[in-house]
Amino acid sequence: MKNIVKLHKSAIIIVMALLLFIAPFTGQAEASAATDLTKTAKSLIGVKYSYGGSSTKGFDCSGYINYVFKAHDINVSRSSSSLYASGEAVNKANLETGDLVFFNTTGKGVSHVGMYIGNGEFAHASTSRGVRIDKLNDPYYWGSRYIGAKRVANFDAVASLN
Numbered sequence: 122m123k124n125i126v127k128l129h130k131s132a133i134i135i136v137m138a139l140l141l142f143i144a145p146f147t148g149q150a151e152a153s154a155a156t157d158l159t160k161t162a163k164s165l166i167g168v169k170y171s172y173g174g175s176s177t178k179g180f181d182c183s184g185y186i187n188y189v190f191k192a193h194d195i196n197v198s199r200s201s202s203s204l205y206a207s208g209e210a211v212n213k214a215n216l217e218t219g220d221l222v223f224f225n226t227t228g229k230g231v232s233h234v235g236m237y238i239g240n241g242e243f244a245h246a247s248t249s250r251g252v253r254i255d256k257l258n259d260p261y262y263w264g265s266r267y268i269g270a271k272r273v274a275n276f277d278a279v280a281s282l283n
Contacts, residue, residue: 154193156220158274162189162236162244169251175199182234185246186221189236194276201234208271213257219274222257224266231268 136138165188171179175188190197198204205223216222216237224233235245238254243263246252258264 122218124126131225158189158193158219158236159238159244161192162238164251165189165242165255167251168246170246170248174246180246180252182246185244185252186234186236188280189244190274197273202231204234204273205231205269205271208273211269211270211272213267216270217272220270222270223268224263225268233266237270 147159148193165177165180165185168177168185169179170181172181173184176181177188180188181269183199183204186204187197187199198207201223204221208221211217211220212283218237218239220237222235222243223231224235225231226233233245235243235255237243237257241257243257244254245251247255255263257267
């Protein structure tokens with residue numbers, strides 16, 4: 122019986138030591154997943170706009186988002202309105218890299234989607250200039266058309282898969 126108790130205590134000590142060793146690195150994996158997503162998004166800058174496009178030959182806004190997320194094995198909806206209907210609402214002040222940002226560019230509700238990449242910027246497929254980066258609070262266009270944001274990817278879960 123004493124041997125079992127000693128073995129049990131030893132196992133607990135080993136597990137605790139392992140947890141103390143791993144704990145400082147858990148946030149790094151989450152940050153890495155979001156950083157990788159941003160790298161993919163930025164690597165596509167300059168690809169032309171194509172209505173209904175979902176490849177490097179040309180993207181529309183939701184096709185671009187779908188392509189970027191799919192490159193990291195994250196499946197998301199294909200249209201901007203269905204993307205807006207999914208995920209968890211995020212306050213603009215609490216945006217994180219990888220959150221989707223939505224705009225009303227037609228006067229008829231959600232009509233455009235991009236991905237927040239940090240520092241007040243988002244990547245998206247613009248109808249006039251293709252894949253590009255713009256300021257979320259651009260006072261001349263995007264700022265007044267902003268509708269909201271959604272978190273559709275849990276980078277804690279993604280990081281734990283890597």
